[in-house]
Amino acid sequence: DIQMTQSPSTVSASVGDRVTIACRASQSIRDWLAWYQQKPGRAPKLLIYKASTLESGVPSRFSGSGSGTEFTLTISTLQADDFATYYCQHYNTDSRAFGQGTKVDIK
Amino acid sequence: QITLKESGPTLVKTSETLTLTCTFSGFSLSTRGLSVGWIRQPPGRAPEWLASIYWDDDKRYSPSLRNRVTITKGSSSDQVVFSMTNMAPADTGTYYCARANTLESRPWIDWGQGTRVTVSS
Numbered sequence: 001d002i003q004m005t006q007s008p009s010t011v012s013a014s015v016g017d018r019v020t021i022a023c024r025a026s027q028s029i030r031d032w033l034a035w036y037q038q039k040p041g042r043a044p045k046l047l048i049y050k051a052s053t054l055e056s057g058v059p060s061r062f063s064g065s066g067s068g069t070e071f072t073l074t075i076s077t078l079q080a081d082d083f084a085t086y087y088c089q090h091y092n093t094d095s096r097a098f099g100q101g102t103k104v105d106i107k
Numbered sequence: 108q109i110t111l112k113e114s115g116p117t118l119v120k121t122s123e124t125l126t127l128t129c130t131f132s133g134f135s136l137s138t139r140g141l142s143v144g145w146i147r148q149p150p151g152r153a154p155e156w157l158a159s160i161y162w163d164d165d166k167r168y169s170p171s172l173r174n175r176v177t178i179t180k181g182s183s184s185d186q187v188v189f190s191m192t193n194m195a196p197a198d199t200g201t202y203y204c205a206r207a208n209t210l211e212s213r214p215w216i217d218w219g220q221g222t223r224v225t226v227s228s
Contacts, residue, residue, distance in 0.1 A: 001170060034214045036154075043203055043218035044154060050212050087153055091207075091214040094167055096156040 002026050002090050006099035012107040019075040021102045023088035028068045032092040035064055035073045038101075039084045047086075048073065078104070109133035111143075111204050111219035119194050121228045129187040129204030129219060136180065136187070137162055140210030143187045145178065148221075149200040157202075160187055161209070194226045 003026040013019050023033065031051035036044035046055045048064035051071055061076045075082055083106055088099040115127035129143060136143060144159035158178040159167045166178055177190045187204060201223050205215035 032212075036215075043205075043221055044215070045218075046214065046216055049214055053212075055213070055216070089154075089156075089214065092212075094170055096169070098153045098155065100153050 002029060002093065002095040002097055004088055004090055004097045004099040006086075006088055006102050008102060009100070010103045010105060012105055013078050014107045015078055015080055017078045017107075019078050019082075019104060021073045021086055021088075021104075023066075023071040023073070023099050025069045025071075025090055029090045029092075031067045032090055033064070033066070033071050034089045034091060035062075036087045036089065037082075037084045038087065044087060075104075109206065109217045111206060111217060113202060113204050113219045113222040115202075115222060115224070117223055118225050118227065121195055121226060123194050124190055124192045125194050125198070125224060126188065126190045127202055127204075127222065127224075128181060129189070130183075131185055131187070131204070131206065134206065135184070136160075137184070139163075140208050142207045142209060143204055144207060144215065145176075145189045145202060145204055146215065147198075147200045147202045149197075152200075154203075157191070158189060159207070196226050196228075199224060199226045 005024045007022045033051045035048040038044040052064045063074045085101045085103045111131040142161045145157040148154045160178045175192045201221040203221045205218040
């Protein structure tokens with residue numbers, strides 16, 4: 001099974017900060033990686049797929065990069081609405097594992 | 108507008124079988140490339156993919172749960188049914204259904220609101 005590991009587990013940041021979240025796959029997944037945002041009591045929301053493609057309607061301050069085993073989600077200028085938990089997910093095999101999550105909270 | 112909604116019991120007993128229904132609108136599961144899947148999330152933990160069914164009736168299951176889960180298209184064309192046998196307290200969590208588009212390489216685009224399931228003896 002492919003394992004996904006995110007770091008850090010928590011990011012404390014302020015509005016206006018640049019935030020970067022890392023995700024590592026236990027073996028190469030090419031670019032079969034998605035990023036989701038989840039707020040308490042809500043379903044996850046797809047932000048990015050194929051490692052770097054922005055889902056329709058998602059603000060351009062979100063961006064994704066990477067391929068193979070190393071991936072990054074960047075929020076260029078953190079907004080109040082961005083405080084949430086972020087998950088990476090490998091897809092396109094029967095593994096489809098999620099990372100353990102990164103919580104972005106208020107500094 | 109695309110919507111999905113999960114329905115089923117909120118409480119099941121240990122060793123029982125859980126059956127959930129996903130009722131959706133705004134798309135047809137017979138459209139090439141589309142799939143509906145089930146994802147669960149234990150309290151305070153990451154989501155976990157369980158099963159998916161595709162427009163051509165192909166089915167995929169999580170390797171770790173393959174022996175316990177089943178996914179089928181419902182008797183109505185706007186439903187997908189999921190079942191999990193031998194439920195245990197560790198299976199407690201929120202169960203979501205979600206839509207994906209394989210042709211566009213887009214995973215879980217649209218999600219239901221989720222349904223909370225508690226397993227207790």
